[in-house]
Amino acid sequence: MHEVGIVDGVLRTASETARASGATKIVSVTLRIGDMREVVRESLDFAWEALREDDPLTAEAELIVEEVHPRSACVSCGNEFDHDRFHLRCPVCGSGQTLTLSGRELDIVSMEIETP
Known part of the structure; x- marks a missing residue:
């Protein structure tokens, strides 16, 4: 379950950044995750709920996920096309x-914090 490692890293980065900004609370963290990363959303949510409680700064933080669907370009003909995780052949x-142009993202997009 690599989702635990993802959440651990996200919470660690968010906490360090928030503390450096003088935050008293992290309200939310927004992630952009591509389908090709094969992240199981239920496992991600479970790990978030479990690990966020370890730090008072993140204890009530909401996780927001933006899903990115795969898009590729054909080297042979130049066609750009959307696809699922398994069908990468050019439809033309x-x-x-x-x-692959998109669909492999795993980025912290933003976070909302409270400051004194």
């Missing part, structure tokens, strides 16, 4: 030579 020419 059938080539398997593609470059």
Whole structure:
């Protein structure tokens, strides 16, 4: 369950950043996660609920997730197309030579904090 490691890293980064900004509380953290990362949302939410309680700064923080669906470009014909995690062939020419343009993200987009 790599979701625990993801949440641990996110909470650690958010806490360090918030403390450096003089925050008294983290209200929310927004993540952008691509489908190709194969993050199980239920496991992510479970890990968030469990690990956020370890620090009073994050104890009530809300997790917001922006999902990013895969998009690729065909090296052979240049076509850009949306797809799922498993079907990466170009729908125009059938080539398997593609470059992933989006769908692999795992980013902290923003966080909302309270300051004195």
